Amino acid sequence: MNRHVSKLPLVALVVAVVAATVGGVAASADDSSVPDGAAFVVGKDVVTVEELDERIDALRALYGIVPPKAGKDLETFRRDAAKSVAVSMILDRQEARRGIRISDKQARDALDRYIAEQFGEGGREDFVRALGNVGTSEQDVLEELKRQLAVQRLMKDVIGSVSISDAELAAEFERRKAELGVPERRTVQNIVVADEAGAKSALDRLEKGESFRAVAADVSIDESTKDKAGELGAVAREQLEPAVGRAVFGTSKGDYYGPVEGQFGWNVGTVTAVAKPKPADFARDGAAFRTQLEAETRDDRWTSWLTARIRAADVRYADDYRPAHPDAAPTESVPAS
Incomplete structure (x- = not known):
């Protein structure tokens, strides 16, 4: 994890x-x-x-x-x-x-x-x-x-x-429509180190052209991602620690962010892709919402x-x-x- x-x-x-x-x-x-x-x-x-x-x-x-x-x-x-x-x-x-x-x-x-x-x-x-x-x-x-x-x-x-009736389903979907859409997601590579100096050093190596895979494998303390080029995959902002989320979602595609301190250490990284948010649509999302509402x-x-x-x-x-x-x-x- x-x-x-x-x-x-x-x-x-x-x-x-x-x-x-x-x-x-x-x-x-x-x-x-x-x-x-x-x-x-x-x-x-x-x-x-x-x-x-x-x-x-x-x-x-x-x-x-x-x-x-x-x-x-x-x-x-x-x-x-x-x-x-x-x-x-x-x-x-x-x-x-x-x-x-x-x-x-x-x-x-x-x-x-x-x-x-x-x-x-x-x-x-x-x-x-x-x-x-x-x-x-x-x-x-x-x-x-x-x-x-x-x-x-x-x-x-x-x-x-x-049992959720069609009328109940439609009414509840409309009430929650703002929260049912798919939020913006960003594909992220991230490196975690123990202190700010180490984060600045890692960022400097990245900005000088060293590969993310090499730097992550060398210095990251995140055992779950250090051998995977720091890949976190596509994440929504609420899945990240608040400070890290602000940095990731304040960075343009292809740019670097950090150093930023999180719960487990200091972070630097890059955003490799951005998926725009999708508003909820009853025709598309109604069946899945029924399952959610029943649960x-x-x-x-x-x-x-x-x-x-x-x-x-x-x-x-x-x-x-x-x-x-x-x-x-x-x-x-x-x-x-």
Whole structure:
């Protein structure tokens, strides 16, 4: 991922993963406080710090995600992980109340499809070898698949059918027309270095005629682009850090920009192509907008429902594990029905 395009939050990866086996590690809590040694409590079910650490270890084994080693990043990760486990427990209870069960055969069929897609025909040996490499078992994977399938079924049950009438579609398209057009995009080559002096040196080499590919390979600290001539591809202004965006979109095609400081270092670069903005057109864009509007409706229904269940679940966190927004639903994409 390049260093200037917006990144998806890590919490989206954590939710629905960490608590694959948390259901069997509960104890009773008789009062409204969080017991010593507990990370959080859901109703009368307690998850201890040790148990949460085990869930984080499972996350590392199953998905190769390594928690930060120290500092605020580790603190945020642990708070996000605690919330993820709590939300998973709430979903478990809702699935049980609705009689949602995933059979061993359904999970096995899903696993067989996964193996065929990821490892090819006859790939079971490679799959078993991969399990050994990350320190988990086929049964762990099957249980995780059961959880994912159960959540998908719960989502469909909660959301129901979504239908946008032609009149609703046309009215909403008109209301959002200004924001639905395709913004101007610029194809950019960019070099990132650690300090302003290094950026000025890189820019000087470019202006003297040295190839962008050679300079990027020599000095750029952006590992995702340094061996690709600094190519960021075609980007809209809002995809870039504000300062970098101002520089890129204030530069004419073929000219250089920078040095400009961004979050990850000092930037210099060039604009190699400019694609003009395109206003929204209902005849051209209406079908795609219907899909977008349906997805937004599903997201809204699920988020409203889940937020209400979280607020009603009596979740209490220890101070060191309380997330920034404990009552808010995690931001996840809802699959199409």
